[in-house]
Amino acid sequence: MSQFLRAKYAGLEAYTPGEQPRDKKYIKLNTNESPYPPSPAVLAALGREDLADLRLYSDPEGKELKEKLAGLYGVAPNQVFLSNGSDDILNFTFMAFGQDGAVFPGLTYSFYPVFADLHGVPYEKVPLKEDFTVDVAGLSGRGKLTVLANPNAPTGIALPLDRVEEIIASNPDHVVVVDEAYVDFGGDSAAALLGKYHNLLVVMTYSKSRSMAGARLGFALGSSEIIEDLEKLKYSTNPYNVNRLTLKLGAAAVDSDDYFRANARRIMDTRAKATQALRELGFTVPDSQANFLFITHPKLDGGEFYAKCKEKGVLIRHFSDPVIAQYNRVTIGAEEEMETFLQVVQEIMKEEGL
Ligand SMILES: *Cc1c(COP(=O)(O)O)cnc(C)c1O
Numbered sequence: 001m002s003q004f005l006r007a008k009y010a011g012l013e014a015y016t017p018g019e020q021p022r023d024k025k026y027i028k029l030n031t032n033e034s035p036y037p038p039s040p041a042v043l044a045a046l047g048r049e050d051l052a053d054l055r056l057y058s059d060p061e062g063k064e065l066k067e068k069l070a071g072l073y074g075v076a077p078n079q080v081f082l083s084n085g086s087d088d089i090l091n092f093t094f095m096a097f098g099q100d101g102a103v104f105p106g107l108t109y110s111f112y113p114v115f116a117d118l119h120g121v122p123y124e125k126v127p128l129k130e131d132f133t134v135d136v137a138g139l140s141g142r143g144k145l146t147v148l149a150n151p152n153a154p155t156g157i158a159l160p161l162d163r164v165e166e167i168i169a170s171n172p173d174h175v176v177v178v179d180e181a182y183v184d185f186g187g188d189s190a191a192a193l194l195g196k197y198h199n200l201l202v203v204m205t206y207s208k209s210r211s212m213a214g215a216r217l218g219f220a221l222g223s224s225e226i227i228e229d230l231e232k233l234k235y236s237t238n239p240y241n242v243n244r245l246t247l248k249l250g251a252a253a254v255d256s257d258d259y260f261r262a263n264a265r266r267i268m269d270t271r272a273k274a275t276q277a278l279r280e281l282g283f284t285v286p287d288s289q290a291n292f293l294f295i296t297h298p299k300l301d302g303g304e305f306y307a308k309c310k311e312k313g314v315l316i317r318h319f320s321d322p323v324i325a326q327y328n329r330v331t332i333g334a335e336e337e338m339e340t341f342l343q344v345v346q347e348i349m350k351e352e353g354l
C-alpha cells in the first residue's frame with residue numbers, strides 16, 4: 001500500500017476471483033464458465049471493418065442492443081441498463097441505493113460485502129436455513145437495499161418465484177436486486193414481475209449461459225426510474241463502459257437466442273447425470289438450478305479434495321469461509337469433462353481407502 005491511498009480504503013478486502021492458472025492445462029470447473037463456445041452468429045459477427053472502427057467510441061447508449069434485449073424480455077428500452085459485466089451493475093447498485101444499508105443471505109455471492117464495504121454501506125447477512133435455502137422471512141421487510149442471487153451461489157439452489165415476490169413486495173421503499181446470473185439453467189426469472197413492482201431490479205449476465213464471460217457484458221432490467229439512476233452513475237464514471245465489439249456480439253447473441261438455450265439444456269442434462277453419480281459415491285449434493293454443483297463428502301476433507309483434484313488436472317472452487325470449508329463448487333463442464341472429473345473423484349476415493 002502506498003502512503004497515498006485514502007484512509008477509508010486502507011482496510012478494504014478485495015474480492016478474490018477464481019484461479020485462471022497458466023502453468024498447465026486443467027479441466028476448468030472453477031469459475032462457472034460455459035464449456036461451449038458462443039453461437040455461430042456471434043463467432044461470425046465481427047469483420048475487419050469492426051476492428052478498423054475501433055478508432056471510434058462505442059455508442060454510450062447501446063441503443064441497438066437495448067432494443068433487442070427489451071424485445072427479448074418484454075420491457076421498454078429505457079428499462080434496460082448495459083454494463084461491463086454484471087459485477088459493474090452490482091457496484092452501481094450499492095453505490096446508488098445503499099443509503100439505508102443492505103441485507104443479503106449469509107451465504108451468497110462473496111462480492112456483495114465487498115461492494116458494500118467499498119461504498120461504506122453497512123450490511124447485514126441473514127443466515128441460510130439448515131437445508132441451505134434462503135430465509136425468506138428473514139429477508140423480508142428489512143427496509144434496506146435487498147440483494148438476492150437466484151439461483152443462489154455457491155449453493156445452486158433456486159427460490160421459487162412466489163417466494164422471491166414476497167421479498168420484493170415486503171420492501172416497497174427500497175430496491176430489491178435479484179441477481180439472475182444463473183437463471184437460464186432452470187430458474188424462474190423475476191423479470192416476469194417487472195410490470196408489478198417499481199422497486200425490482202433484475203440483473204443478468206452474458207458470462208454464464210451465453211458463453212461470453214470474456215466479452216464482459218451484463219444488463220439489468222427495472223423501472224425506467226431505477227435505470228435512469230444507474231445511467232446517472234454510469235455517465236459519472238465511464239459513459240463508454242461497453243466496448244464496440246462487445247455491443248455487436250451481444251446483439252448477435254440475442255439474434256441467435258435459441259442456440260444458448262439449447263446449450264443450457266445440455267448443461268442441465270449433464271448436471272443431472274453428475275448429480276446422480278456423485279450421490280452414488282456418497283457425496284451430499286443439493287439439487288442445483290445453476291451450472292455448478294455444491295458438493296461435500298462426509299469422509300473427504302474439502303480442502304484436501306480440492307488440492308487432490310488440482311494435482312490430477314481438474315480445477316474446482318474451494319472457499320476459505322470456515323462455514324463451507326468442507327464443500328467445493330464444481331462447474332458443470334462438457335460431458336467428457338465431467339466423466340474425467342468423476343474418474344478423478346473415484347481415484348481419490350480409492351487412494352483414501354473409501
Ligand atoms: C458470475 C456472477 C456474476 C458476475 O458476472 P459478470 O461476469 O461480472 O457478468 C454476478 N453474480 C453472480 C451470482 C455470479 O455468479
